Amino acid sequence: MTPLTSLDRPNSYIGRSVPRPNAKRLLAGRGRYVTDIRLPRMLHAAFLRSPYAHARIARVDVDAARALAGVHLVATGADLAKICTPWTGTLDHFKGMTSEPQLPLPLDRVVWAGQAVLAVVAESRAIAEDALELISVDYEELPAIVDLDAAREPGTPRVNPAGSSNICFRAQLDSGGVDEAFASAAHIIEEEFSFGRHTPVTLEPRAIVADYDPDGGMLTVHHATQTPYQFQDLYSRHYRIPEARVRVIAPDIGGSFGLKLHVYHEDMAVVGLSILLGRPVKFVADRLESFVSDIHARDHHVRARMAIDADGRILAMDVHDATAIGAFSTYPRTSVVEGNQVIRLIGAPYDFKSYRAALEVVFQNKVQTSQYRAVGHPIACAVTERMVDLAAARIGLDPFAIRAKNVIPDDAYPTASPTGYRFESLSHQVCLQRLREIMDYDALRAEQSELRQRGIHRGIGIATFVEITNPSPAFYGVGGARISSQDGATISLTPSGEVRCAISVTEQGQGTEAIISQIVADQLGLAQEHVKVITGDTEVTPHGGATWACRGAGIGGETALQAARKLKANILEIAALVLQEQPAALNIIDGEVVNAATRQPRLAIAEIARIAYFRSDTLPPGTQAQLTVSHHFAPQGYPFAFTNGIQGCYVEVDADTGFIKLLKHFVVEDCGRIINPMLVDEQVRGGVVQGLGAALFEECRYGETGQLLNGSLADYLVPMAMEMPDIVIAHVETPTADTALGAKGCGEAGTAAASACVLNAVNDALAPFCASINAVPITPARVLEALGRF
Amino acid sequence: MSSDIDEAEEAVRVRFIVNGRKVACEVAPRDTLVDCLRNSLELTGTHAGCEMGACGACLVRLDGRAVHACLMFAVQADGARIDTIEGLSESGDIADLQAEFHRRNALQCGFCTPGMLINAHELLSRLAEPSRAAIRDALSGNFCRCTGYEAIVDAIAAVADARAAKASQKGSPE
Numbered sequence: 001m002t003p004l005t006s007l008d009r010p011n012s013y014i015g016r017s018v019p020r021p022n023a024k025r026l027l028a029g030r031g032r033y034v035t036d037i038r039l040p041r042m043l044h045a046a047f048l049r050s051p052y053a054h055a056r057i058a059r060v061d062v063d064a065a066r067a068l069a070g071v072h073l074v075a076t077g078a079d080l081a082k083i084c085t086p087w088t089g090t091l092d093h094f095k096g097m098t099s100e101p102q103l104p105l106p107l108d109r110v111v112w113a114g115q116a117v118l119a120v121v122a123e124s125r126a127i128a129e130d131a132l133e134l135i136s137v138d139y140e141e142l143p144a145i146v147d148l149d150a151a152r153e154p155g156t157p158r159v160n161p162a163g164s165s166n167i168c169f170r171a172q173l174d175s176g177g178v179d180e181a182f183a184s185a186a187h188i189i190e191e192e193f194s195f196g197r198h199t200p201v202t203l204e205p206r207a208i209v210a211d212y213d214p215d216g217g218m219l220t221v222h223h224a225t226q227t228p229y230q231f232q233d234l235y236s237r238h239y240r241i242p243e244a245r246v247r248v249i250a251p252d253i254g255g256s257f258g259l260k261l262h263v264y265h266e267d268m269a270v271v272g273l274s275i276l277l278g279r280p281v282k283f284v285a286d287r288l289e290s291f292v293s294d295i296h297a298r299d300h301h302v303r304a305r306m307a308i309d310a311d312g313r314i315l316a317m318d319v320h321d322a323t324a325i326g327a328f329s330t331y332p333r334t335s336v337v338e339g340n341q342v343i344r345l346i347g348a349p350y351d352f353k354s355y356r357a358a359l360e361v362v363f364q365n366k367v368q369t370s371q372y373r374a375v376g377h378p379i380a381c382a383v384t385e386r387m388v389d390l391a392a393a394r395i396g397l398d399p400f401a402i403r404a405k406n407v408i409p410d411d412a413y414p415t416a417s418p419t420g421y422r423f424e425s426l427s428h429q430v431c432l433q434r435l436r437e438i439m440d441y442d443a444l445r446a447e448q449s450e451l452r453q454r455g456i457h458r459g460i461g462i463a464t465f466v467e468i469t470n471p472s473p474a475f476y477g478v479g480g481a482r483i484s485s486q487d488g489a490t491i492s493l494t495p496s497g498e499v500r501c502a503i504s505v506t507e508q509g510q511g512t513e514a515i516i517s518q519i520v521a522d523q524l525g526l527a528q529e530h531v532k533v534i535t536g537d538t539e540v541t542p543h544g545g546a547t548w549a550c551r552g553a554g555i556g557g558e559t560a561l562q563a564a565r566k567l568k569a570n571i572l573e574i575a576a577l578v579l580q581e582q583p584a585a586l587n588i589i590d591g592e593v594v595n596a597a598t599r600q601p602r603l604a605i606a607e608i609a610r611i612a613y614f615r616s617d618t619l620p621p622g623t624q625a626q627l628t629v630s631h632h633f634a635p636q637g638y639p640f641a642f643t644n645g646i647q648g649c650y651v652e653v654d655a656d657t658g659f660i661k662l663l664k665h666f667v668v669e670d671c672g673r674i675i676n677p678m679l680v681d682e683q684v685r686g687g688v689v690q691g692l693g694a695a696l697f698e699e700c701r702y703g704e705t706g707q708l709l710n711g712s713l714a715d716y717l718v719p720m721a722m723e724m725p726d727i728v729i730a731h732v733e734t735p736t737a738d739t740a741l742g743a744k745g746c747g748e749a750g751t752a753a754a755s756a757c758v759l760n761a762v763n764d765a766l767a768p769f770c771a772s773i774n775a776v777p778i779t780p781a782r783v784l785e786a787l788g789r790f
Numbered sequence: 791m792s793s794d795i796d797e798a799e800e801a802v803r804v805r806f807i808v809n810g811r812k813v814a815c816e817v818a819p820r821d822t823l824v825d826c827l828r829n830s831l832e833l834t835g836t837h838a839g840c841e842m843g844a845c846g847a848c849l850v851r852l853d854g855r856a857v858h859a860c861l862m863f864a865v866q867a868d869g870a871r872i873d874t875i876e877g878l879s880e881s882g883d884i885a886d887l888q889a890e891f892h893r894r895n896a897l898q899c900g901f902c903t904p905g906m907l908i909n910a911h912e913l914l915s916r917l918a919e920p921s922r923a924a925i926r927d928a929l930s931g932n933f934c935r936c937t938g939y940e941a942i943v944d945a946i947a948a949v950a951d952a953r954a955a956k957a958s959q960k961g962s963p964e
Contacts, residue, residue, distance in 0.1 A: 019892050019893055030835065033837075033901065038829075204901045255898075255901060255935050287839070287845075511895070713839075713844035713933070721925075727938060
């Protein structure tokens with residue numbers, strides 16, 4: 001007989017793999033996405049886009065478009081500037097950063113190819129697009145700054161003529177002792193890396209329906225976003241509508257991954273168009289528009305040096321990261337967080353003291369970059385892990401051995417990185433050991449070596465990582481951004497004894513609603529199907545940060561836990577009065593109030609609800625039952641809950657064609673308390689595959705004039721089922737002590753290290769050829785180039 | 791120019807059998823089948839992901855075969871028998887696939903899911919017991935950004951096994 005575990009307790013849902021209650025309607029085609037929404041009298045917007053990467057708008061003729069039957073409005077930048085205040089994508093804690101003010105549509109200059117220039121609103125999208133064809137715009141072309149290195153050169157024309165250079169932001173970190181460490185090092189490893197700009201490609205494109213009611217002075221926005229509260233605040237402030245009269249509803253969202261939490265010019269314009277017309281206006285980006293207007297990410301060139309001693313111990317790292325972000329910094333989260341995290345996360349798993357980094361964030365005439373799943377992590381991880389492998393090769397150590405020698409020991413916590421990140425408790429050593437086991441590493445090495453004899457070139461790569469989750473106000477709040485790091489929940493016992501929890505974390509398919517209902521059911525003591533979770537509507541849930549940076553489970557989950565405990569106390573208080581017991585002598589199991597010691601059922605919570613709501617006259621005088629509780633939770637203690645893990649992969653490289661086949665991928669991950677193991681595994685798998693896309697396929701390729709050359713789903717390669725491997729996952733659980741729940745995030749772990757792993761594996765496969773690759777995506781052409789065959 | 795637009799907007803009456811029922815609707819010649827299904831017939835379970843046949847979100851069954859509703863004009867489908875995710879759900883034809891996808895969480899945001907299910911249904915109607923590689927190959931025109939595909943492959947493989955087991959039970963004398 002297997003011993004009893006905590007999962008054998010009644011209503012124990014924390015740690016249990018249960019399917020998502022809200023997934024069945026998606027399987028039946030009953031999802032309700034913003035793209036599906038149709039409101040009475042709704043009109044459709046389409047945007048004329050700039051064909052130039054940089055040009056002055058000399059003359060605009062919209063008369064023919066305005067005259068087309070079915071067209072209600074043709075709006076220019078000036079029209080919207082009259083009602084919308086400009087925004088600037090800077091934050092105070094990034095000292096010295098600059099960015100131009102932005103408006104929904106430009107007044108006189110376009111700064112990337114694909115930028116929306118004019119808006120047409122018509123009775124159908126097709127008519128609106130017909131009208132676009134009737135608009136004529138004269139542009140005077142300006143020099144386009146396309147290349148990252150060109151943008152940094154002195155004397156290069158400026159992306160923003162009002163600025164003094166093309167530099168958005170510079171940062172330096174220096175722990176001290178770097179030069180001394182390099183001077184005394186037995187070996188110095190140097191490498192340069194380049195990372196391809198890529199883009200999230202959610203399957204549902206960006207979508208918005210803005211519905212302004214001029215009589216009520218009320219704006220309702222159905223918005224495919226992760227962060228409805230942030231947009232409620234922004235629409236209120238930029239269109240000067242009282243916050244309480246702005247409602248943002250985020251229904252089913254067809255994927256987000258960071259893409260749908262930024263301000264986009266078209267989205268802001270659609271709100272203004274609805275205000276100008278007093279009617280609902282819908283805009284759904286088509287796929288071609290998505291490629292040229294969604295955020296891109298990860299356009300980095302990194303130079304790195306690592307000093308090691310004769311035994312292979314890391315002594316110091318010195319890095320320079322240059323990143324190009326487009327023509328301005330994204331609002332309201334900026335475009336410098338990625339670079340900032342790159343320089344702060346490099347070297348994070350390892351125990352060394354001396355670190356120096358410089359970050360240079362530059363403007364260019366391309367679409368804006370900003371936060372996309374695992375912000376900065378894949379760059380930092382690839383640089384670090386490749387450097388570690390190069391160091392291992394230099395002194396003849398196995399990749400596992402050099403990591404075992406250098407990771408921060410599991411008994412060294414709490415500690416801090418040389419970049420100032422404070423680590424509560426990580427588990428690199430045990431993760432490293434687990435990975436070795438699940439990969440069957442020695443057998444893989446034997447197989448690799450045997451196959452090499454037969455001309456089959458396989459490679460094994462591993463990559464350790466540290467992930468930032470559960471961010472406190474140190475992330476955005478301290479910089480002046482009105483982006484909440486707390487969450488709120490309102491939880492009620494309904495008159496029929498069920499529970500309803502309206503919470504500010506949001507759902508994009510990762511299972512937020514499922515885990516919140518698990519936590520509430522677990523803590524209150526009832527079956528999960530009796531808990532209804534409501535998310536994604538600013539009108540019905542308290543204000544909160546919502547879902548980003550892996551905060552849903554850790555912060556949202558703790559909010560739900562604490563709210564449920566409060567409601568339970570209130571229920572037991574009424575039960576104690578009815579049963580003439582002490583509240584402490586009672587508990588709730590399966591929706592029944594029971595004797596805490598004997599578990600003997602005493603009274604259904606439905607009966608408490610009936611008495612409290614309908615027969616309060618039978619309660620002792622002065623009793624006011626509180627069966628609705630609102631509760632907020634803001635993370636305290638560590639500024640971030642860091643997680644860690646390690647990935648491994650096994651690849652085969654065809655030295656004749658340069659094709660890479662992913663054979664198998666392995667992940668050991670420590671996200672603290674696991675609420676739903678199946679959902680965690682699926683987050684990790686999905687994250688890994690996004691990282692594998694970046695490793696092998698995904699890159700936004702531009703021509704010399706700043707035109708995106710592969711902006712369609714036929715040309716931009718994304719990972720498909722055929723190319724992706726099966727992914728083996730194991731867990732280590734190191735809960736955070738900062739919360740009762742102990743959960744940290746898991747959504748970005750997969751993406752964080754997958755591309756690093758593949759980079760190391762491909763290089764391992766190419767080792768017999770003395771060929772080396774230092775750029776992702778690792779295309780067949782790059783492989784052949786490294787082999788001197790292209 | 792404007793005469794072209796007038797012509798483009800001229801409505802054409804088309805008839806289909808959608809999810810087992812006869813329907814007629816007025817479409818513009820340039821309307822794609824996916825637009826007609828979503829807008830005119832309010833069958834919003836069929837999704838438009840790329841509008842160029844690359845992502846598979848718009849797959850429907852047309853005369854029994856999975857086709858991209860974005861690559862076809864509605865007028866081209868005149869007279870066809872069309873089954874969408876709504877009809878396949880209501881008929882129970884894919885109930886086992888839906889249950890297995892649910893049990894294994896073979897979906898996250900759900901936007902690709904109707905197309906995945908229609909493709910999986912088509913695959914299993916052609917091949918009773920496809921290998922994992924055959925399943926992955928069959929899905930290679932369906933883009934999913936969330937799951938990483940493995941749970942989808944597992945779910946389809948499990949349904950294939952269960953259907954095969956059921957068929958062999960039926961075939962045996964007991």
